[in-house]
Amino acid sequence: MKVSIITVVFNGASTLNSCIDSVLAQNYDSIEYIIIDGKSKDQTVDIVKSYGNRIDKFISEADNGIYDAMNKGVALATGDIVGILNADDFYAGNTVISDIVRAMRSTDADGAYGDLQYVDATELNKIKRNWKSGNYRKGSFITGWMPPHPTFFVKKSLYEKYGSFRLDLGSAADYELMLRMIHKSGITLAYVPKVLVKMRAGGVSNSNVSNRIAANKNDRLAWKINGLKPKFYTLWLKPLRKVLQFI
Secondary structure (H helix, E strand, O other): OOEEEEEEEOOOOOOHHHHHHHHHOOOOOOEEEEEEEOOOOOOHHHHHHHOHHHOOEEEEOOOOOHHHHHHHHHHHOOOOEEEEOOOOEEEOOOOHHHHHHHHHHHHOOOEEEEEEEEEOOOOOOOEEEEEOOOOOOOOHHHHOOOOOHHHOEEEHHHHHHHOOOOOOOHHHHHHHHHHHHHHHOOOOEEEEEEEEEEEEOOOHHHOOHHHHHHHHHHHHHHHHHOOOOOOOOHHHHHHHHHHHOOO
């Protein structure tokens, strides 16, 4: 099974090397690596070009934000499976892709996910928080569950069937896509019970109270546009679960 990995970046020169290196270090043979840059003004383009043909596809052009860039990457992907790794993140080890493929093959699942570790933005060995996903059970989104998006891999055919990221939902676009595919459409999932991705702490949607409120409104809209009605506690449990999901 061919796996397409998409990295989207804008002015990410300070973190991009660790992201790229973690992808190129994977021990799985059939990987297509795609990088979509939003016409960066720093050294991002030079960094990508320094890897030569080890990067399979590279675009640097203006876009309408991170999820527009992700959609471009998905459209270019030719793999059986698609995973998305942002420029601030990096894989926790060199067996991540082989672990994902093994899990999907053994269970015949449509997608797979694992655990995520938040690390200090500058001291990468300093763990800030662990996000243990746990096994998905039907209806888990109602109780605030969601998989960490950087650990989420899904068959390319599912993007073709159910669509890509909506650009009108701000930082909740990845949540809405997973809600649409997993909760609404019922795709099958395999859980890999190990840390797959390390993320630098300080994400936009959770960085302060006002951002969390804005993200919560978009989470609510994600349910509405899918014709779903969450329980009154569903969306407030989501950030709480993210805080409490320790390994």
